[in-house]
Amino acid sequence: MEKTSYDAKDITVLEGLSAVRKRPGMYIGSTGTRGLHHLIYEVVDNSIDEAMSGYCDNIMVALNKDNSVTVIDNGRGIPIKNIDRYKRPAVEIVLTKLHAGGKFGGSGYKVSGGLHGVGVSVVNALSEKLLVEVRRDGYIYSQEYSRGKPVTDLVKGEKTKTHGTAITFYPDPEIFEDLDYKYEILSSRMKEMAFLNRGLKITLIDQREEEGKKEEYRYDGGIVDFVNYLCEKKDCLHKNVIYFQNKDADHEMEIAMQYTSGYSESIFSFANNINTTEGGTHLSGFKGAVTRTINDYARANNILKEKDENLLGEDVREGLTAIISVKLKDPQFEGQTKTKLGNSEIKGFVESTVNTKLAEMLGENPSVARTIINKCLDASRARNAAKKARDLTRKKSLLEGGSLPGKLADCSINDPKFSEIYLVEGDSAGGSAKQARDRRFQAILPLRGKILNVEKARLHKILSSQEIQAIITALGSGIAEDFNIENTRYHKVIIMTDADVDGAHIRTLILTFLYRYMPELIKAGYVYIAQPPLYQVKNAKEVNYAYNDRDLDDLKKKYRGKRINVQQYKGLGEMDPEQLWETTMNPETRTLLKIEVEDALIADDVFSTLMGDKVEPRRKFIEKNARGVSFIDI
Ligand code: 0RA
Numbered sequence: 036m037e038k039t040s041y042d043a044k045d046i047t048v049l050e051g052l053s054a055v056r057k058r059p060g061m062y063i064g065s066t067g068t069r070g071l072h073h074l075i076y077e078v079v080d081n082s083i084d085e086a087m088s089g090y091c092d093n094i095m096v097a098l099n100k101d102n103s104v105t106v107i108d109n110g111r112g113i114p115i116k117n118i119d120r121y122k123r124p125a126v127e128i129v130l131t132k133l134h135a136g137g138k139f140g141g142s143g144y145k146v147s148g149g150l151h152g153v154g155v156s157v158v159n160a161l162s163e164k165l166l167v168e169v170r171r172d173g174y175i176y177s178q179e180y181s182r183g184k185p186v187t188d189l190v191k192g193e194k195t196k197t198h199g200t201a202i203t204f205y206p207d208p209e210i211f212e213d214l215d216y217k218y219e220i221l222s223s224r225m226k227e228m229a230f231l232n233r234g235l236k237i238t239l240i241d242q243r244e245e246e247g248k249k250e251e252y253r254y255d256g257g258i259v260d261f262v263n264y265l266c267e268k269k270d271c272l273h274k275n276v277i278y279f280q281n282k283d284a285d286h287e288m289e290i291a292m293q294y295t296s297g298y299s300e301s302i303f304s305f306a307n308n309i310n311t312t313e314g315g316t317h318l319s320g321f322k323g324a325v326t327r328t329i330n331d332y333a334r335a336n337n338i339l340k341e342k343d344e345n346l347l348g349e350d351v352r353e354g355l356t357a358i359i360s361v362k363l364k365d366p367q368f369e370g371q372t373k374t375k376l377g378n379s380e381i382k383g384f385v386e387s388t389v390n391t392k393l394a395e396m397l398g399e400n401p402s403v404a405r406t407i408i409n410k411c412l413d414a415s416r417a418r419n420a421a422k423k424a425r426d427l428t429r430k431k432s433l434l435e436g437g438s439l440p441g442k443l444a445d446c447s448i449n450d451p452k453f454s455e456i457y458l459v460e461g462d463s464a465g466g467s468a469k470q471a472r473d474r475r476f477q478a479i480l481p482l483r484g485k486i487l488n489v490e491k492a493r494l495h496k497i498l499s500s501q502e503i504q505a506i507i508t509a510l511g512s513g514i515a516e517d518f519n520i521e522n523t524r525y526h527k528v529i530i531m532t533d534a535d536v537d538g539a540h541i542r543t544l545i546l547t548f549l550y551r552y553m554p555e556l557i558k559a560g561y562v563y564i565a566q567p568p569l570y571q572v573k574n575a576k577e578v579n580y581a582y583n584d585r586d587l588d589d590l591k592k593k594y595r596g597k598r599i600n601v602q603q604y605k606g607l608g609e610m611d612p613e614q615l616w617e618t619t620m621n622p623e624t625r626t627l628l629k630i631e632v633e634d635a636l637i638a639d640d641v642f643s644t645l646m647g648d649k650v651e652p653r654r655k656f657i658e659k660n661a662r663g664v665s666f667i668d669i
Contacts, residue, residue, distance in 0.1 A: 052131060052183035055160040059210055062157045071211050072220055074158045078106040078202050079237075081155055083228060083308060085110030086235045087362060091199070096225060097240040102205065102214045103164075109199040112171030115189060124189045126169055130159045130180060155202065159183045161211075162204040170195045182207060218248065226252045230264070231308050231360055233257030258291040258358040265356050269295040272354070272410060273403045277396055281388040285364045288385050290321060292357035294407050298414075298493050299551055300352040304359040306366050306376040315369070315376030317361045320385030326351050328393045333408050346411050349516075353414035361385065414493075421495035440505035444469045446478040455527040456509060457565065457620070458482055460541050464607035468531065471612035471620055478525065480509050486541065489548045503548065514552045520559055528556065529627060531565035531619065533606040546630065554632075563627040567610070567619045571602040580618050582626070 055062050063070040063077075075096060085091035091110035098104055114125035121128055133156055159165045160183035169176045175192040178185060206214050218241050225237045229252035236253040254260040262276045272294040280289045304311045304318040311318070329351045333339040339346070367377035397404040439445065442465075446454050456478040459465045465481025472479055487500040494515065497503055507514050511524040530545050532538035542564065549556055556562055568580035572590045574597055581587035587601070604610060610618070619625050 052133070052156060052160040055133070055157050056182065056210065059161055063161070066210055067212050068215075068217065068220075071206055071214065071216065072224075074161065074204065074206055075104055075106065075216070075221065076224065077158050078104075078155055078204070079225075079228065080308075082106060082108035082110060082200070083232065083235075086232050087307070092234060093236050093238075095238040095240065096221065098216050098218075098221075098243050099203075100242055102243075103203050104206075104216070105201065105203040107199065107201040109197070112169040112198045112200050113167070115169055115171055115176050124176075124178075126167060126176070127178065127185060127189060129154070130156050130165070130167060130178075131183060131185065132156055156183065158202075158204055161207055163207040163209070164205040166201075166203045168201040170197050170199050170201075222250060227261075227310075228252075228308060230254050230258060230261035230358075231305055258289055258360055261358050262291040262293050262356055265301060265358075266293050266295060269297055269356065271295050272406050277393070279388060279392040281384070281392075283384070286381065286384055287362040288317070288381075288388060289360045290357065290385075290389065292355060294410055295354045295356060296410075297354045297490070299490070300349075300354070301356045302352065302359070303357070304361075304376075306361050306368070307363065308360075309366075309368070309374065311368075311374050311376050313370040313372060313375035316378055316380075316382040317359050317376050317385050320382040321357070321359050321389055322348055322352070323382075324386045324389035324393065325355075328390055328397070329408065329411060332394065332397045332404060333411075336404075338408055338412075346415050347418070350411045350415040350418060354410060359385070417493045417495050421493065421498060424495055424498055440480070440508050442481055442505060443509050444472075444474070444479045446476050447474060448476055449524075451524050451526050454478065454525040455529055456480060456525040457529045457531050458506065458545060459607070460532040460538055461606075461608065464531070464533070467608060467610065467612050467615050468620070471616040473620075477620065478509070480505060482506075482541075482545075486544045486548070488544060489551055497548075497552075506545075506548070510553070510556075512553065512556065518553055518555060520555050523556065523559075523561065526561050527563055527627075528561050529563045529565050531567065531607065534567055534569050535605065538606075550632065557630055557632055560629060560631070562630040564630065565619050566626045566628060567604065567607055567615075569604060571604065571614070573600045573602070574598060 059066050059070065063073040079094060079096060082091060082094045085108060086094070091108050093109045095107045096104070097107075113129050116125055117123060118125050118128055133154060159180050162180070163182060165180040167178050167180075173194055173196070175195050176189050177192060178189045179187045208214060218239075222239055225239050229235055229237045234253065234255055234257075236251060238249065238251045241248040256263070259276045259278050266276075277292045278290065280287070282288075302318070302321075304314060304321075306315070306317060326346070326348045330339065330345050333346065361376070361381055363378060363381065365378070369375045369377040397407075446456075448454060453476050455476060457468055457472070457480070459468050459479060459481050462481050462483060465479055468479045468481075482502050482505070486502045487497060489497050489503075498507075498514075509524070510528065512522045513519055528549075530542050532542045546562075549562055566582055568582050569584075570581040570587050572579045572581060572587070572594070574594055579590050581590055591599070591601075607615065607619075617624060
């Protein structure tokens with residue numbers, strides 16, 4: 036294209052998109068797996084906007100053989116008429132100008148200002164090729180782009196009676212580290228979107244492999260189905276999911292909730308389909324109302340007597356699984372990750388709705404009410420017992436002077452940024468690690484045998500476990516609502532267990548504990564898993580280590596015909612300190628796996644499955660994932 040054919044406004048357009056290519060991370064978070072997946076979410080969000088406004092009920096996402104992705108919806112289709120100011124079709128502006136999407140959107144709910152909502156132009160900028168096909172006003176229109184620039188004009192093609200948008204994009208290999216979409220990540224996301232938009236059908240197709248895969252998600256029960264799904268592996272206290280909804284001119288809210296016999300709370304809140312992991316006004320409205328209504332009911336029915344103290348929020352939420360979904364015209368997202376809903380009017384709207392409707396429900400279902408209140412009373416008794424236990428431990432550690440656990444071999448520097456702590460399975464491996472470490476910045480805490488399964492115990496019992504106490508005091512950051520990341524004594528918390536089934540189990544127990552009681556630690560990226568080798572392969576001259584069976588095969592090939600000695604390590608204790616240092620602890624040579632919980636919903640599900648009460652789902656999960664899956668893949 037001739038440079039001279041652009042006017043001033045168009046030049047800013049081009050600058051806009053070249054900024055996206057220069058600093059992609061600013062727009063999609065990263066150029067790794069996460070960013071790659073955001074490209075799909077961005078396009079799908081636009082289709083979902085159409086669905087939320089009532090114009091679309093069918094979306095298809097296909098992963099194609101050539102690493103491209105196709106998203107098709109039956110919405111109105113991106114407008115194709117020329118925009119006066121630009122003298123170009125609207126669809127071209129939407130695809131080439133930052134944030135142009137909202138300009139012609141008019142009314143309706145928008146997935147904007149949240150995690151994504153940066154606009155499809157960002158996807159276009161980061162794709163080596165993009166094809167758009169719009170069905171609208173009786174015709175099929177199409178256009179092709181490359182790296183954000185049109186390579187054809189919008190072409191008017193065949194007649195059609197249908198409407199909708201189809202976008203096929205090829206993520207740019209110059210930008211992305213790899214182009215490998217993870218089916219599991221996409222399926223859980225698409226499922227979530229289908230749950231949150233009752234009746235919307237989303238089809239996910241994977242055509243990359245010979246066999247191919249295809250799944251359809253459509254939930255006519257919406258978030259009630261969502262809660263049932265989350266509770267599949269839990270033991271429910273009442274039969275039907277409790278459901279409320281309310282609507283006014285600018286807001287919609289829906290809540291689905293179910294009490295289970297478990298001890299953790301699994302409450303997920305959404306605003307315009309965005310998972311508000313930092314909470315916000317909708318969540319606090321909900322929490323306030325549940326606490327108040329349950330207390331009111333318990334007092335009115337003389338279950339709580341005059342002299343009794345009120346039930347606290349944590350008491351009335353123990354074992355509660357809930358989804359709170361609000362939709363609003365002008366969502367304000369705040370907080371560090373822009374996932375905290377700020378609209379103040381929403382709090383009262385949710386609070387008064389839940390106050391009224393939950394009270395009604397309890398009044399009409401006295402036996403359900405009784406079951407729920409008993410669970411809350413149980414929780415409150417356990418909390419009081421835990422407090423006594425905690426006060427005792429606090430006093431005890433004061434009496435003993437210094438509060439660090441005796442088994443901890445601390446490091447000598449005290450700048451958390453540069454300090455690491457190894458949580459090591461077993462006293463003997465702990466001993467080797469103490470000899471192996473660089474004591475300036477590496478601390479060692481040996482843990483004896485299996486730690487308590489926190490998924491099956493209340494805080495009270497958890498706090499009385501010595502191993503757990505040692506972890507809490509060593510990390511220094513407190514626990515649950517007392518947690519404060521500023522006080523964390525190490526910015527690397529490294530779990531080092533044997534490479535066998537027991538080791539994997541202990542690792543999962545520790546991770547479950549950290550996930551349930553110190554999730555901020557994981558979110559901050561402070562939690563790692565050490566990778567000790569499985570084999571030592573020695574010949575006359577060299578020593579090599581294999582970290583998995585493939586490494587071992589490679590080494591065997593390398594030394595074919597030569598005499599080698601292969602030693603399998605059954606546990607960390609079989610390595611001498613030098614080997615342990617060299618293979619697993621030396622920052623120059625080791626590999627650490629960072630724990631990332633991409634999606635709290637998946638993690639909740641995995642932990643309930645692996646650590647909860649029901650045996651059957653656990654057996655199925657283990658069978659399905661038997662081959663080398665650890666939950667880091669999620
Ligand atoms: C701008 C305005 C309108 C719809 C869209 C964009 C739109 C974008 C995408 C991206 C994928 N699917 C989409 N569907 C629609 C409003 C259309 C109108 O007012 O008629």
